Amino acid sequence: xxxxxxxxxxxxxxxxxxxxxxxxxxxxxxxxxxxxxxxxxxxxxxxxxxxxxxxxxxxxxxxxxxxxxxxxxxxxxxxxxxxxxxxxxxxxxxxxxxxxxxxxxxxxxxxxxxxxxxxxxxxxxxxxxxxxxxxxxxxxxxxxxxxxxxxxxxxxxxxxxxxxxxxxxxxxxxxxxxxxxxxxxxxxxxxxxxxxxxxxxxxxxxxxxxxxxxxxxxxxxxxxxxxxxxxxxxxxxxxxxxxxxxxxxxxxxxxxxxx
Amino acid sequence: xxxxxxxxxxxxxxxxxxxxxxxxxxxxxxxxxxxxxxxxxxxxxxxxxxxxxxxxxxxxxxxxxxxxxxxxxxxxxxxxxxxxxxxxxxxxxxxxxxxxxxxxxxxxxxxxxxxxxxxxxxxxxxxxxxxxxxxxxxxxxxxxxxxxxxxxxxxxxxxxxxxxxxxxxxxxxxxxxxxxxxxxxxxxxxxxxxxxxxxxxxxxxxxxxxxxxxxxxxxxxxxxxxxxxxxxxxxxxxxxxxxxxxxxxxxxxxxxxxxxxxxxxxxxxxxxxxxxxxxxxxxxxxxxxxxxxxxxxxxxxxxxxxxxxxxxxxxxxxxxxx
Numbered sequence: 001x002x003x004x005x006x007x008x009x010x011x012x013x014x015x016x017x018x019x020x021x022x023x024x025x026x027x028x029x030x031x032x033x034x035x036x037x038x039x040x041x042x043x044x045x046x047x048x049x050x051x052x053x054x055x056x057x058x059x060x061x062x063x064x065x066x067x068x069x070x071x072x073x074x075x076x077x078x079x080x081x082x083x084x085x086x087x088x089x090x091x092x093x094x095x096x097x098x099x100x101x102x103x104x105x106x107x108x109x110x111x112x113x114x115x116x117x118x119x120x121x122x123x124x125x126x127x128x129x130x131x132x133x134x135x136x137x138x139x140x141x142x143x144x145x146x147x148x149x150x151x152x153x154x155x156x157x158x159x160x161x162x163x164x165x166x167x168x169x170x171x172x173x174x175x176x177x178x179x180x181x182x183x184x185x186x187x188x189x190x191x192x193x194x195x196x197x198x199x200x201x202x203x204x205x206x207x208x209x210x211x212x213x214x215x216x217x218x219x220x221x222x223x224x225x226x227x228x229x230x231x232x233x234x235x236x237x238x239x240x241x242x243x244x245x246x247x248x249x250x251x252x253x254x255x256x257x258x259x
Numbered sequence: 260x261x262x263x264x265x266x267x268x269x270x271x272x273x274x275x276x277x278x279x280x281x282x283x284x285x286x287x288x289x290x291x292x293x294x295x296x297x298x299x300x301x302x303x304x305x306x307x308x309x310x311x312x313x314x315x316x317x318x319x320x321x322x323x324x325x326x327x328x329x330x331x332x333x334x335x336x337x338x339x340x341x342x343x344x345x346x347x348x349x350x351x352x353x354x355x356x357x358x359x360x361x362x363x364x365x366x367x368x369x370x371x372x373x374x375x376x377x378x379x380x381x382x383x384x385x386x387x388x389x390x391x392x393x394x395x396x397x398x399x400x401x402x403x404x405x406x407x408x409x410x411x412x413x414x415x416x417x418x419x420x421x422x423x424x425x426x427x428x429x430x431x432x433x434x435x436x437x438x439x440x441x442x443x444x445x446x447x448x449x450x451x452x453x454x455x456x457x458x459x460x461x462x463x464x465x466x467x468x469x470x471x472x473x474x475x476x477x478x479x480x481x482x483x484x485x486x487x488x489x490x491x492x493x494x495x496x497x498x499x500x501x502x503x504x505x506x507x508x509x510x511x512x513x514x515x516x517x518x519x520x521x522x523x524x525x526x527x528x529x530x531x532x533x534x535x536x537x538x539x540x541x542x543x544x545x546x547x548x549x550x551x552x553x554x555x556x557x558x559x560x561x562x563x564x565x566x567x568x569x570x571x572x573x574x575x576x577x578x579x580x581x
Contacts, residue, residue, distance in 0.1 A: 019391065127360075130329075143354055160354060
């Protein structure tokens with residue numbers, strides 16, 4: 001079976017993210033990038049499926065030139081090929097613009113399953129997978145904590161408010177995975193070396209037939225009007241435990257009438 | 260004419276969700292509130308909605324909306340929106356809410372705003388307040404375009420307020436065909452948990468990676484019982500399968516606003532802060548003095564939770580006996 005994994009490359013978890021007050025966008029320039037840890041779970045889940053059923057994974061990424069490092073990580077994990085959609089015309093796209101771009105790229109692939117993270121670690125809107133499923137006409141199976149394929153049937157455990165639901169659909173389908181679904185493998189040295197030889201196909205918005213009315217800042221429905229800081233909490237008291245930490249908390253709670 | 264504001268009403272665990280009532284209350288503040296209620300619902304559902312400001316309910320009790328995810332609801336709502344053109348439609352940031360809103364936003368080519376904490380309509384123009392980067396920033400956003408604005412709201416952003424309305428119920432016909440039945444629920448498994456529900460708890464004692472394993476959550480359970488509260492956890496603790504997902508607090512878990520939040524062995528990743536920084540009083544225990552959790556703590560103890568928490572439990576017991 002052929003699996004497309006949509007991945008995002010995001011500022012590394014060691015980076016304190018900032019928003020540029022002028023563009024009102026996340027600062028991505030000169031910031032260390034990595035394969036989104038949540039996307040790595042989708043790659044891992046795809047690899048487990050093809051280990052069992054055969055087939056190959058194509059990773060599809062929309063992002064700037066510095067996204068290459070994250071794409072290489074996915075290839076080093078075991079994806080066979082990558083599609084990198086990179087174009088200044090895509091800057092400022094909102095979730096729907098992103099979904100349109102990914103959909104246009106995925107339509108050119110032959111696939112049985114599209115895998116996505118539930119949401120990205122940087123912007124967290126969680127809209128793109130659901131929009132993508134709609135644009136591609138695929139049944140959306142979301143919030144998967146477990147995934148299996150049996151013939152042409154895809155089966156997930158879907159997180160619910162009080163437990164989980166078992167949800168099924170017929171392939172082709174789109175599945176979003178939660179962070180608890182697996183622990184992604186580390187790329188081996190062989191994987192890392194091999195990734196250098198794997199193909200990264202570069203595409204522009206024009207290659208995909210997308211123009212300024214579809215993607216980029218002008219097409220974005222979501223418009224940020226102002227960006228600021230929320231009201232700060234008054235600073236609290238920080239003490240070092242000198243063997244009386246528990247007692248001090250008890251005293252604090254009693255004084256605040258909380259215990 | 261007041262603006263027409265719709266609410267996507269949800270039944271969770273056999274009840275109209277609290278988030279639905281929060282949205283209904285807000286909708287009736289913004290304009291004329293109407294709700295779309297699809298699928299089997301408890302007998303009191305319509306009365307509960309009308310008691311929270313809803314004056315019209317579009318409803319179908321057809322089980323297709325419960326047994327088949329997303330697609331039947333999208334089909335029905337697309338048709339209803341075309342007929343009635345509300346200014347806004349509000350969804351809870353729940354599983355169903357997120358799925359239906361995302362699909363609608365692509366289907367109607369209108370986009371959506373997510374994670375909204377507050378919103379106003381100024382001369383029909385939507386302005387939404389959205390925390391960004393886990394709440395370290397806060398932006399106001401709007402949606403361009405002429406159609407209905409799709410908005411996903413964070414739970415606990417508004418209080419459910421009594422606002423009794425006379426209510427009209429209009430039946431809607433479920434969509435036909437197999438296409439909308441593509442995503443089928445074949446089994447539902449509900450985990451039971453004892454004590455107060457996280458969302459309703461006045462006190463929450465929460466544990467993270469620093470607790471090092473599932474057994475140590477028993478210590479938090481003891482502390483929670485003494486304080487009359489519930490136990491929560493970070494995503495790291497849930498991903499490690501130390502506690503079930505129902506415990507998870509954060510961007511991808513539950514949003515809580517208790518009177519007291521005791522964070523044990525929690526560093527304060529942005530993902531976690533997003534779900535709890537509205538707590539009235541925050542007490543944090545962590546070995547790392549640089550942990551971000553201390554920046555929002557009212558009282559922070561730099562120390563080992565395995566020493567501090569047992570001492571706190573003992574001290575609270577002593578005080579109870581006095």
